[in-house]
Amino acid sequence: MPLSLFWSKALHRALAAADHGLPVFPLAPNKLPALRSPHPGELCRGECGLLGHGVHDASSDPIRVHHLFKSAPRATGYGIACGVPQRWVVGVDLDRKNGVDGVAALNALTVRHSFTLTPTITVLTPSGGLHMYYATPAGTLVPNSASRVAPGIDIRGAGGYLVGPGSWTRKGVYEAISEPHADIEAVPAALLDLATAEEHKTPRPVAVPMPRDGADRGEALVRFVLEAPEGELNNRLFWAACRAFEQYQGNEGIAAELLRAACAKGHPERGAARTIDSAKIRAGRSAR
Known part of the structure; x- marks a missing residue:
């Protein structure tokens, strides 16, 4: 097409x-x-x-x-921006891949915390996961997080976004599966509490394997940055940039993609660029 x-x-x-x-x-x-x-x-x-x-x-x-x-x-x-004054919306991104089932995890939370999920705008992702949109009270600051609420559940709040239904990506098409006239419903109070609760423990970053197929070079590094847990974005960006400068020729292009990924996750551009520059210097020293 x-x-x-x-x-x-x-x-x-x-x-x-x-x-x-x-x-x-x-x-x-x-x-x-x-x-x-x-x-x-x-x-x-x-x-x-x-x-x-x-x-x-x-x-x-x-x-x-x-x-x-x-x-x-x-x-x-x-992309649909979340957590902005024009429309106070939080995105619940439920992953189903790599042995993790965010849909099952969310259902378990409804039982554990005694709340019901009101049918709302829902989108099926190419990997079989779900994107659910919920309205939050005006002025509510919901932070972005990855698997902090539960494994496989990412929250998209202020500075975050979800891929809109009907979008075509390299992995496939995002398809709306909610009722044709469905609206964005209010987020359950218990789920909002979980999404805004202060994080007490920061997960350690886990390295992802490098892709062997040259056509996908750098894609795993970009994904590694995009999936950074709350509080680990800069660490993951530095690690990914070091690998890019150490292992790839033409790594400036990959570095640019890493910068865009970090900024998309909410990292200030100037700080992200400094982190990538530091990685380049470190990789240069290692190569001597």
């Missing part, structure tokens, strides 16, 4: 989401923001007025959405 057709479908779906007040922005096939930063390494969340700030570009204004997509002709999907 021509890329232009994916782009057209993504724009159509993004506009439909924006019509419901959800802030959206274009995504590339790798699920990262489709627009590159106009000033990599600098701390900016769009205050400059230019495009290319990931989730901070998100808007529910159809004119702005059209402009974003026209500036990103290779976009094949869109």
